[in-house]
Amino acid sequence: MKKSFLLLGLLLVSLTAKAHRFNLNMSYSEGVGYGYKNCSKTQEQEIYNAEKTAAIKLNKIIRNWPLASLAEVRHDYVIKEKRVWKKADPEVKVYMSYWQEMGETFEEMRDKFHEVTFECKSQREKRCQNNEVFAYVLFYFNYAKPVIHICPAFYGKSKESQAGTLLHELSHYSSSTEDIALDWINGKDVDLKRASKDAYHIENFANEDVTQVLKRMVWNSVWPKTKKH
Numbered sequence: 001m002k003k004s005f006l007l008l009g010l011l012l013v014s015l016t017a018k019a020h021r022f023n024l025n026m027s028y029s030e031g032v033g034y035g036y037k038n039c040s041k042t043q044e045q046e047i048y049n050a051e052k053t054a055a056i057k058l059n060k061i062i063r064n065w066p067l068a069s070l071a072e073v074r075h076d077y078v079i080k081e082k083r084v085w086k087k088a089d090p091e092v093k094v095y096m097s098y099w100q101e102m103g104e105t106f107e108e109m110r111d112k113f114h115e116v117t118f119e120c121k122s123q124r125e126k127r128c129q130n131n132e133v134f135a136y137v138l139f140y141f142n143y144a145k146p147v148i149h150i151c152p153a154f155y156g157k158s159k160e161s162q163a164g165t166l167l168h169e170l171s172h173y174s175s176s177t178e179d180i181a182l183d184w185i186n187g188k189d190v191d192l193k194r195a196s197k198d199a200y201h202i203e204n205f206a207n208e209d210v211t212q213v214l215k216r217m218v219w220n221s222v223w224p225k226t227k228k229h
Contacts, residue, residue: 050163057205058113061210112174136169148173192218
């Protein structure tokens with residue numbers, strides 16, 4: 001993915017390389033075609049399918065988030081894998097704040113899922129050129145508009161990739177996230193205090209189970225292995 005921001009006067013455009021009217025309890029057969037602008041029927045259907053996948057993934061993340069609470073992590077990860085645990089360690093408090101803030105972000109995304117509409121853009125759109133951008137949202141005064149602009153590069157990607165893109169963009173609108181793009185993949189150069197505002201970190205949860213993402217990107221760093229004597 002490519003991170004880019006374009007500042008045009010008071011307009012800030014967040015671009016992402018590589019999320020809407022769904023009530024998470026609604027039937028997915030309802031409402032196809034509602035909330036789209038300048039989209040063909042084929043495009044509408046593909047976006048709709050990506051929305052459905054994103055909604056299911058978001059629901060699963062929220063349902064499994066309690067498994068990442070400090071008590072659960074200490075019992076199921078730190079103790080079992082013989083990791084270093086210091087109750088007074090500042091990182092423990094940082095993790096507790098991270099867990100709470102991330103949970104709130106996911107819930108905000110769920111609550112505002114139905115507010116977002118989609119506008120399909122052509123290859124002539126400057127922000128969609130070179131097939132490096134899948135989708136983007138526009139920011140006014142640091143707040144994202146409830147419209148996700150879909151670029152041609154979005155179509156034909158896997159459902160998982162499309163769902164991740166929609167969740168990434170949805171987080172911009174629902175929670176005013178940014179494209180901070182820390183090195184989450186390797187669990188290095190990460191900042192848990194900023195994580196809930198990093199759309200790239202949020203997108204990672206669309207591709208793997210909650211515990212898999214956290215173990216690789218967070219837990220291994222916060223709780224290192226016990227040194228053998």
